[in-house]
Amino acid sequence: MPALVIVAHGSHLNPGSHDPTFAHADTVRAAGAFDEVREAFWKEEPSFREVLRTVESEEVYVVPLFVSEGYFTEEVIPRELRLEDWDVSLWDSDGTDADTATLTAADVDKTVHYCGPVGTHPAMSDVIVQRAESVTEDPDVGEGFGLAVVGHGTNRNENSAKAIEYHAERVREMNRFDEVNALFMDEEPEVDDVTDYFESEDVVVVPLFVADGYHTQEDIPEDMGLTDDYREGYEVPTEVGGHRIWYAGAVGTEPLMADVLLERAADAGADVDEALDIVRKRTATPAAGD
Amino acid sequence: MNDSQLRALREATADGVTCDGLSASRDDAGYTFATPEVHHESLTETEFDALATENPWFVSNWHYWRDTSETNGAFLRWIEHASELGVRERYETLVDGLTREWGQLLVTATLGTDGERSYELRHTADADVENLDSYHDPREARDIATLDDTGEYRPLKTAPTLREGWRFPDLDGRDLVRTVEFFYPATVANWYRERQSDLDVTHFRETAERQTGIYDVVDDLDVDGVERLAETCCVDSQCLKRREWDEDSETTLDVPRGDGEFPCREPCSLVVAAARQFAILESEETRTYELELTPSERSQLGELVDAVADGRVDEIREADVGDGANRYRARYLRAKRLAEGEFESLREKSQ
Numbered sequence: 254m255p256a257l258v259i260v261a262h263g264s265h266l267n268p269g270s271h272d273p274t275f276a277h278a279d280t281v282r283a284a285g286a287f288d289e290v291r292e293a294f295w296k297e298e299p300s301f302r303e304v305l306r307t308v309e310s311e312e313v314y315v316v317p318l319f320v321s322e323g324y325f326t327e328e329v330i331p332r333e334l335r336l337e338d339w340d341v342s343l344w345d346s347d348g349t350d351a352d353t354a355t356l357t358a359a360d361v362d363k364t365v366h367y368c369g370p371v372g373t374h375p376a377m378s379d380v381i382v383q384r385a386e387s388v389t390e391d392p393d394v395g396e397g398f399g400l401a402v403v404g405h406g407t408n409r410n411e412n413s414a415k416a417i418e419y420h421a422e423r424v425r426e427m428n429r430f431d432e433v434n435a436l437f438m439d440e441e442p443e444v445d446d447v448t449d450y451f452e453s454e455d456v457v458v459v460p461l462f463v464a465d466g467y468h469t470q471e472d473i474p475e476d477m478g479l480t481d482d483y484r485e486g487y488e489v490p491t492e493v494g495g496h497r498i499w500y501a502g503a504v505g506t507e508p509l510m511a512d513v514l515l516e517r518a519a520d521a522g523a524d525v526d527e528a529l530d531i532v533r534k535r536t537a538t539p540a541a542g543d
Numbered sequence: 544m545n546d547s548q549l550r551a552l553r554e555a556t557a558d559g560v561t562c563d564g565l566s567a568s569r570d571d572a573g574y575t576f577a578t579p580e581v582h583h584e585s586l587t588e589t590e591f592d593a594l595a596t597e598n599p600w601f602v603s604n605w606h607y608w609r610d611t612s613e614t615n616g617a618f619l620r621w622i623e624h625a626s627e628l629g630v631r632e633r634y635e636t637l638v639d640g641l642t643r644e645w646g647q648l649l650v651t652a653t654l655g656t657d658g659e660r661s662y663e664l665r666h667t668a669d670a671d672v673e674n675l676d677s678y679h680d681p682r683e684a685r686d687i688a689t690l691d692d693t694g695e696y697r698p699l700k701t702a703p704t705l706r707e708g709w710r711f712p713d714l715d716g717r718d719l720v721r722t723v724e725f726f727y728p729a730t731v732a733n734w735y736r737e738r739q740s741d742l743d744v745t746h747f748r749e750t751a752e753r754q755t756g757i758y759d760v761v762d763d764l765d766v767d768g769v770e771r772l773a774e775t776c777c778v779d780s781q782c783l784k785r786r787e788w789d790e791d792s793e794t795t796l797d798v799p800r801g802d803g804e805f806p807c808r809e810p811c812s813l814v815v816a817a818a819r820q821f822a823i824l825e826s827e828e829t830r831t832y833e834l835e836l837t838p839s840e841r842s843q844l845g846e847l848v849d850a851v852a853d854g855r856v857d858e859i860r861e862a863d864v865g866d867g868a869n870r871y872r873a874r875y876l877r878a879k880r881l882a883e884g885e886f887e888s889l890r891e892k893s894q
Contacts, residue, residue: 265813268689268696275685296812298700299728302745303808306732307724309612324756332753360743 256289256310257281257518260301260330261318263294270464271297273505274318280511286528301333305361312364314518320372320461321416322351335359336367348412349373349419353521366521371513373416378423380509385457388489388501395429399453403444403460406437417461445476448494455497463505508536544599545657548606552595562608563630565601600634603658614735615720623652645804646727646783647705662719665710675710681718684725699813701727701783730805737806745809748791758815764822766790772821773798776814835888843867843876
């Protein structure tokens with residue numbers, strides 16, 4: 254039976270950074286589609302360099318728990334996993350539609366299916382919506398609400414913004430929320446001015462980040478005016494400039510993320526149909542009042 | 544030994560069995576059964592079963608090891624000193640338990656029914672402690688390993704700061720390895736590779752040359768800097784892995800490699816991040832400064848640096864004003880000599 258390796262950034266400084274990775278790995282473990290599920294990190298251990306030797310399976314699905322296609326998914330991870338003959342053209346992606354590439358790793362005798370990141374998978378749009386349901390505690394949230402998908406944004410990597418705009422567009426096409434906009438921390442349109450971009454009184458703000466940390470817990474709440482000092486916390490929702498801001502925190506903490514990990518492996522040929530059913534049932538939004 | 548183990552052995556004789564002194568096989572002449580003490584050939588099935596029943600430890604021992612993977616098997620056999628102790632001696636000793644230390648982990652193997660092994664895992668410092676919190680799921684090791692005793696984050700899993708007070712009382716072999724690997728990731732795999740003379744060491748220079756992005760500058764650190772880097776981050780007081788990498792395959796570092804059981808095969812992400820900072824700092828040229836201090840103040844600066852570098856700051860008692868790194872002493876020095884973080888008497892000498 255093949256193994257699943259989830260590769261994530263991790264942190265030298267923040268002990269909570271690995272929590273979503275562990276949580277989703279545990280959900281996938283419980284679903285039983287893989288004999289072995291292993292987490293690996295850029296900043297923690299096992300490292301990308303050594304994770305493949307810790308699994309016994311000869312066939313490994315590697316899914317990056319990253320939000321966009323770029324430096325990490327295209328350069329760092331394949332290099333550190335020692336994937337021979339890797340070339341980004343194997344994904345044939347325009348920045349948001351990476352699929353999979355089957356390669357061998359130089360230091361182990363294993364076949365590696367190197368998948369695109371969870372962040373650019375179409376199913377991620379559903380996780381964003383579910384995050385909105387979770388934070389409003391309303392499984393039907395949409396009408397009368399605006400939704401902001403927030404990304405880091407950076408001039409160094411245009412794909413970073415592409416992933417945000419891609420999901421904003423997909424959620425918009427669902428015709429569920431009155432308005433959907435993509436906002437950014439480091440480029441226009443900026444999340445600081447969130448109330449300028451929405452007419453709806455209620456706005457759900459979902460940052461497309463894997464883990465809660467400095468950006469999602471300190472920067473964004475302060476930038477949006479939810480609080481003057483993140484240490485004092487904020488209400489959900491918080492009234493800002495005549496709008497109610499429902500701030501969701503990192504989308505990566507939503508349990509349904511485990512579904513996207515499995516979808517990535519399924520797209521690469523893994524037999525995970527049953528596991529997908531189990532995971533979807535376990536990670537569904539509780540109905541209101543539950 | 545139980546019946547199903549005996550049946551399994553009988554079936555396995557078709558391909559031949561050898562394990563820890565037991566050998567069993569079958570050919571046209573009948574069964575062969577041998578241990579270090581007995582050797583019988585041309586046996587009927589009944590005779591074979593009788594001999595196996597007289598040597599149950601050899602049979603259950605074979606049965607236990609036949610299903611373990613290569614790496615796990617090597618590690619678990621090392622735990623119970625299999626290369627030094629024969630089956631009889633091991634079984635007798637396993638009743639009370641055979642132990643090994645793995646970093647700050649203490650593993651004890653004991654014997655269950657029909658030769659099954661059970662493993663207990665705890666902190667080496669808790670060897671004789673009775674009241675420990677019990678855990679059963681290997682994944683719980685991830686949480687135990689995240690923070691140290693003072694609640695600080697442990698970014699380096701093999702730092703000698705694992706907290707105490709817990710135990711995993713009854714793990715099977717596979718879960719023991721999983722638990723150990725959650726505490727100290729990849730250590731079993733690399734230890735096994737080393738035992739097979741197959742450890743793929745990546746030296747500092749190769750690691751540095753591979754870096755890109757903000758870590759591109761790591762390669763600027765020269766060999767003297769790498770020596771200091773290893774002395775800073777990779778000695779036993781900081782990390783329990785035994786450093787096997789050097790500057791490159793020809794240039795070994797003088798810093799002791801450490802006494803760790805498991806090897807470090809390449810600079811880790813923490814070392815690379817530290818190397819980046821040191822490389823940036825080393826890009827500055829030295830200058831000559833003039834500073835007025837009393838002899839005691841001068842030696843106090845050394846004590847302050849030592850206290851921080853040795854992680855001793857929290858141990859210095861509040862009223863121990865005889866210690867140069869005592870908080871009151873440091874505050875007095877600051878009040879007398881520093882303004883806004885700079886020494887007031889400091890002058891840069893013109894070159």
